Amino acid sequence: MARLAENKYGKSRVRVMRVLHGHNGHELHEWTVQVLLHGDFEPCFTEGNNSKILPTDTMKNTVYSLARNSSAECIEDFAKEMIDFLLSRNSQVSGVEVNIAEAAWDHLKVHGASHPTTFVQTGGENQTTQVQKSRGGEFTVISGLDNLIILKTAGSAFEGYIKDSLTTLRETNDRLFGTALRANWTYDTPKLDFAGLRGRTREAMLAAFAGHQSKSVQHTLYEMAEQALAAVSEIREIELVMPNKHCLLVDLSKFGQDNPNEIFVPTDEPHGQIEARICRE
């Protein structure tokens, strides 16, 4: 009566920290890895037959063991290594997906200079990747970032929208515009200087955010996507998710005070949610 239509399994939140010992100091990478396998696992579900099951504990060990030998310098290349390794050793696996998030660690500045072996975590922003490959197929490489919290205090309006019987929002040509950006961009080919392209993509989006005369979140989102596509020709398409983290102008007139866009209440909920995928024509 029942049929297994789809399944995948793996290990999530495998944290690994890699310290590279260079001549002039250390480098530090903190990654959180998720590995998911697709394949012929039906007997496990329907009969409890585990003979084709690679334990998720072994996937965790794989992360540690590969990290030791890997020469990958970015999360995209490490994900590709993971996938090839797992496909080569597990014929029952038809496809592998690896997601990695990299935490933001920088060398600590001490008296103006980077300390070679001391690090500080700079923010909640994560650099991310999702890499997939089916047996016999090509890699699909998506790079991204998550939780990049940015805010414009000028150059943001919201006017000319629909008014109806449930409208209470006032039009404004000068508001705060804050978001926690999530972006994911897909590359055309799987062999690239991912770290370099990541930096240029991120910079293009941020420059667009800063410079834009925004008429809405949508308007700025599109500009950011367009600038990323313009800056990095290797990107095929880009998806942006931009919650509108509202900063509410406080009505101080009750207290006999004006409020020329100075005092706001930042809020987490409810929030606007704007999502779009932009591709090359």
Place this chain on the structure above:
Amino acid sequence: MARLAENKYGKSRVRVMRVLHGHNGHELHEWTVQVLLHGDFEPCFTEGNNSKILPTDTMKNTVYSLARNSSAECIEDFAKEMIDFLLSRNSQVSGVEVNIAEAAWDHLKVHGASHPTTFVQTGGENQTTQVQKSRGGEFTVISGLDNLIILKTAGSAFEGYIKDSLTTLRETNDRLFGTALRANWTYDTPKLDFAGLRGRTREAMLAAFAGHQSKSVQHTLYEMAEQALAAVSEIREIELVMPNKHCLLVDLSKFGQDNPNEIFVPTDEPHGQIEARICRE
């Protein structure tokens, strides 16, 4: 050069609490609503033309206003009302998606009796729904639950899996098996006693979890899905997501002690991740 391939927007985390005043006491519903619109919004993205944009602030007001008049007694029916209301008033909208999560509030027991106007929150489990409709189409109703934390201390094994050079896990015929269940089931038709069916679906899954001689998470997941489909004929398919929240048996032999499955360390990370969709044959 760039083209808007896909987009949606709306309001997230709209919280509303509805108190129903009955003859014998109150009822309390706490819902967190997300509304997302699809439609012809391209000029907003590309030109900053907001003339077809219903502000997300108005969607928030819509939740409050409809909740006041609604006779919906469950989240599925309220989501349907939201969708029809938004489609009827916004011709530029081609489709609407509403997600609702309901918190777990029960009447407080005082000296063994339910107090009519006092409530206690019983756990982090949420009842959820996702309802969608395109203009001119039918409702798709998915009901679900999230974060139902359950654990078996007997009847769970994991043996017979692949061993390779990276295996360190030991086989066991007696382990703890804990998860935070997320389930989503899709109904065949959009007019149903959703609350009643929800109760039966949940109960069928839990009875299966408790009674199963588990050979793996996959094995039990499938049994739970199968029992849900068997119990509720209106369900077309069901998707279960079951993280394996490992409880590690502590090695006490170093201290001269045995540990016959008594002392464990529960862990949040890393965790196994098992996902499957099961449909009717």
Place this chain on the structure above:
Amino acid sequence: MARLAENKYGKSRVRVMRVLHGHNGHELHEWTVQVLLHGDFEPCFTEGNNSKILPTDTMKNTVYSLARNSSAECIEDFAKEMIDFLLSRNSQVSGVEVNIAEAAWDHLKVHGASHPTTFVQTGGENQTTQVQKSRGGEFTVISGLDNLIILKTAGSAFEGYIKDSLTTLRETNDRLFGTALRANWTYDTPKLDFAGLRGRTREAMLAAFAGHQSKSVQHTLYEMAEQALAAVSEIREIELVMPNKHCLLVDLSKFGQDNPNEIFVPTDEPHGQIEARICRE
């Protein structure tokens, strides 16, 4: 120039799950333990001399090892065992403090009956204890609970307060009153039926919360404390912390609708904060 004025150290978030195998099923306890030592540790701070330092890793092992042999059936008694064990083996330690939080696990009901070896987590409420002892002194035992989320939809007013130029709140004789209760009560003596007394204390507070005609959070907090002291003569004093988790009545008049205390927006921030300690006369 600098002097160590105060110090303590130890291990936090030591999680342990204990499964007791009875004739008619299992019992499950999930505890999160913190151990803190006071003593003569100055050379460690000032000279890096670790000769009197019991590693926090060893404290973690102590939790596991003691849990295996312990006959303690409640967190208070286990905390006392931990303290006596650590004091007896570490002459450099002058005092020990142990904090334990117990998660809420119940036997799962299947077809109306408790399943003997399947459990469900029922809510975010934790049962807590803080036990302290200085060498040669007596135990101080504080029992408590945390994050008990309760709400009254009737019997709550807030009127007659100070109005000044910054007042915008309206008086009401009928509001929602919700809180996430934290309570800590101190016992007179250290040898008691802590589990039984805990149950009676909790019940007395909840019955008071439900039955009270509340004129403010303070008013109800005091009533709850008074009822706890009345119900359990072994309690010397009790401290309650009651955030006022505001539910804001939505103004629907803008939409031509009334709102007779039916539709509210629950909020997490900002929140009122009411704290008091009540002792016996």
Place this chain on the structure above:
Amino acid sequence: MARLAENKYGKSRVRVMRVLHGHNGHELHEWTVQVLLHGDFEPCFTEGNNSKILPTDTMKNTVYSLARNSSAECIEDFAKEMIDFLLSRNSQVSGVEVNIAEAAWDHLKVHGASHPTTFVQTGGENQTTQVQKSRGGEFTVISGLDNLIILKTAGSAFEGYIKDSLTTLRETNDRLFGTALRANWTYDTPKLDFAGLRGRTREAMLAAFAGHQSKSVQHTLYEMAEQALAAVSEIREIELVMPNKHCLLVDLSKFGQDNPNEIFVPTDEPHGQIEARICRE
């Protein structure tokens, strides 16, 4: 029978964002404020008499209203204003405590230059203050920071500690040492250049952390405190809380690999907890 021994009340998590419009751009401050009042509130608790109760909603309004007019450029000075304002208008209040946390917002760098009206949140570190004053007394000003996440990959050992039957930790002269620093320092006098002193205190602690040959967390904590006291003579005492966020060296020998301090598993729990208060001799 019961007696109110202690009480305080107020408002928590009052969020306010202040935008200062300068000639060359904006400045942005995001503060989360807590206000707590002490005073003669007993009739409210025991009789439900609210005549001396300033509503917490009014305290929230006070934050907004004062923020508009305030010339305070740092959280310490704003807290002092809040306290004086509340004491001057509320004779029933005997003392006020204000806690403020400031989020980390920096001007966004675009093509190497600070953008005047665009900001990025740089990390989860908060700058904090706790200011208190009793009627007729002096201000006590404590400044601090919270959640400053730092890590040393060299210069950290842990050896020579107590070994007993429960020891499993191995001695090491080269380990990772990571923490999420919380620090609170108390000033001698209440009129100071708090922002400038904060910067110097923070820098002294960080330089000490980076440069220290650490023999334990305690050893480095003390060095950091000592350096802060040495750098800023206005500090009377300083309290540091340093969880030891363990990074566990992975044993790769099972897989035929060495691991010369390269591959670690960072963990959140359990963690060491080291707390000390250091004052001037």
